Amino acid sequence: MLTAIASVPTEVPKKGDVIDHAWKPLIKQPLPAGRPRSWYIAHNRRLKAMRLAIALLDAGTFGPTQATDEKIHRTAEIIGVHPPSGATCRMVRRMMQAQR
Incomplete structure (x- = not known):
């Protein structure tokens, strides 16, 4: 599972570069100021869930029932x-279930 991760480059790609590994974040941009704390928590949870869902899909876990x-x-x-x-794990499964 995810054996190719050992060869992942350590530098973060810049905006406009080709991204070889989707779970690696781009250079961090400042989040908009003035939002309630709950918005920032939900935003970061969605980003983490997307990275995990992409890594699971890359590893061959294609359904939410397989993602324990x-x-x-x-x-x-x-x-x-x-x-x-637990909330993030549920969000990962919901993302994998979505048919868009």
Whole structure:
């Protein structure tokens, strides 16, 4: 699972560069000021859930039933993000379920 991650470059891609690994963030932009704290929490949770969902899809987990909490936690450890909460795990499964 995710064996190619060992060869991921350590530098963060700049805006306009080709992104080889979608779970690596671009250069951080400042978030808009003046929003309630709950908005920032939800925004960061969505970003983390998207990175985890993309990494799971890249690893061959294609359905929400395959994405157990344990598998999501292992993936988070592998890609280097903090362990997700239960709400984030549910959001990952909802993202994988969405047919758009």
